[in-house]
Amino acid sequence: METILLATDGSEYARRAAREALDIAERRDAALHVICVVDERRFGDPALSSAELATIYAEDHAAVSVDEVIEMAEHRSVVVEGDTRHGIPHEVIVEYAAEVDADTIVVGEHGDHEEHFSGVGRHVSEQTDRDVVVIEAIPDQ
Template identity: 40%
Template sequence: MYETILFPTDGSEGSARAEQTALGLADQFGAEVHAMHVIDTRHYSEPALSAMELVTDEAEDRAMDLLADVIDTGEERGVEVTSHCCHGVPHDEIIAYADDIDADIIVMGYRGQTHSQKMGSVVDRVLQDTERQVLAV
């Protein structure tokens, strides 16, 4: 049923739940998981040789750590995980990457880093702007 699962992560509790769901589906269907993190360029500018560049570098390091953890957890479960880190507007980048890899499903945390009482805005925008199946966990 699923061959390619996209799992965007922001490191939130919602993402942790979605990670377990994505890896479980991959294990069940023998699918590959593509874990991704988007560094939101609306929050980080990218000028050269500035204090903001250091903050951006820290965000990239955090992203790589998040993705490495997903890869490690996948290996423990016998699931192949590919990682992807990029800069841009999260919902746009998630949809574009889903199209690039022809994802069968996008598995996302229902509540991300910035929303605690309702569906996260990134999940909401992905649901609105893609025709792909989205599972909000």
């Protein structure tokens, strides 16, 4: 069975990429894995400091972002598994793609990360031989 990996950050651009990834998975009868990476450059591990609340918020946002994609698939014939991780987004995405043996990686053109997903998509493309699909940021009609 083919495997698609969707990288999300919960932004509107990522939702558009999620819809496209679900369509691709459905057409190909593929499993869909979704990951949201808490960028360790912006949010370190929680500690007793003022950054703790921001890190906790980022972790919660990552979990909600993954759950949103799982909910989007409820009425489709696509099996979705999700995960959240800490790290540098493009590095974690490439590592996770290897773990799940993804055939295709889908990312949105822009996102909420400090480094736009176009940058993440470019970095992912440079670091993997897997097919990388960057979904263009076109506003919904």
